[in-house]
Amino acid sequence: MRLLVVTHGPAVQAELFGDVAVEEGHSLTVWDIRTQGGPPGGFDAVLVFGGDQNVGEELEHPWLHEEYDALRGWVADEVPLFAVCLGAQTLAHALGGTVAPLPVQCAGFVETTLTDDGAADPVLGALPRTFEALNANAFGFTVPDEATTLATASFAQAFRAGRCAWGVQFHPEVRHDQVLGWFREEASPPRPLEELEAELDRKLPAWQEHGRTLARGFLAAADS
Secondary structure, X not given: OEEEEEEOOOOOOOHHHHHHHHXXXXXXXXXXXXXXXXXXXXXXXXXXXXXXXOOOOOOOOOHHXXXXXXXXXHHHOOOOEEEEOHHXXXXXXXXXXXXXXXXXXXXXXXXEEEOHHHHHOOOXXXXXXXXXXXXXXXXXXXXXXXXXXXXXXXOEEEEEEOOOEEEEOOOXXXXXXXXXXXXXXXXXXXXXXXXXXXXXXXXXXXXXHHHHHHXXXXXXXXXX
16 A cells, blocks of 8 residues: 655654554655645555644644645545544544643553444454553544544543544554653653653553554555
C-alpha cells in the first residue's frame, strides 16, 4: 500500500508505525501540512500524527482548516485513516466533536479501558481490555455524535468514525527519547522529567509492543 503520513513538526513523526509499515512492505510519503499545504490524494491509507498546535488556534495556524477539510474528505471517501493525539482531535473537531483543554495536562501512562465496541473493533480489539496508554496532551476531545467510542479513561481515548477512520488520544507510535524531548522543550513541564523517565523505563517497552500491534491491525484493516 501507499501510505500518506501527515505530520505537524519534526518531533512528531511516524516512528514505530513507520517501522512496521516498512517491515510489511508498504511505502510512506511524509507530508508536513504546516509547510506543504493541503495534502494530496491518491493514497491507499493515511496516518495523521501529533503536534504542539491545538484546535482553536486557526488564526495562528491557518493550515488547520485544510486539515479539517482533508479529514472530512477521507472519512466520506472511506480512505483508511489512523489519527493520533492532535490528529484525533482535528478529526473529532472536523466531524462535529468538541476539543477543549483537559483539567490536568497528561504526561505519562493513563489506565485505559476498551468499551464493548472497542473489544470487538478490528484494530483496537487486539489490545487487552484494560491497559496503560501513554498520553502526552493538554487537550482532549468529545467523540462525534455519529462515531463509536472505543476506549475511555477519565476522558475519551479512542473512537471510530465511518467504516475505517480511527482516532486515538494516546500515543502508540512513540520512542523513549522522543517523549522526553517533548517535555524538555516546555518551560514548566507538568511533572519532573526524572520521574517521567523512570516511568518510561518501566512501562514503555510493553506499550511499544501494543503500539506495533495497533499498527499491524490498522494496516491489515486498511488492506482488506
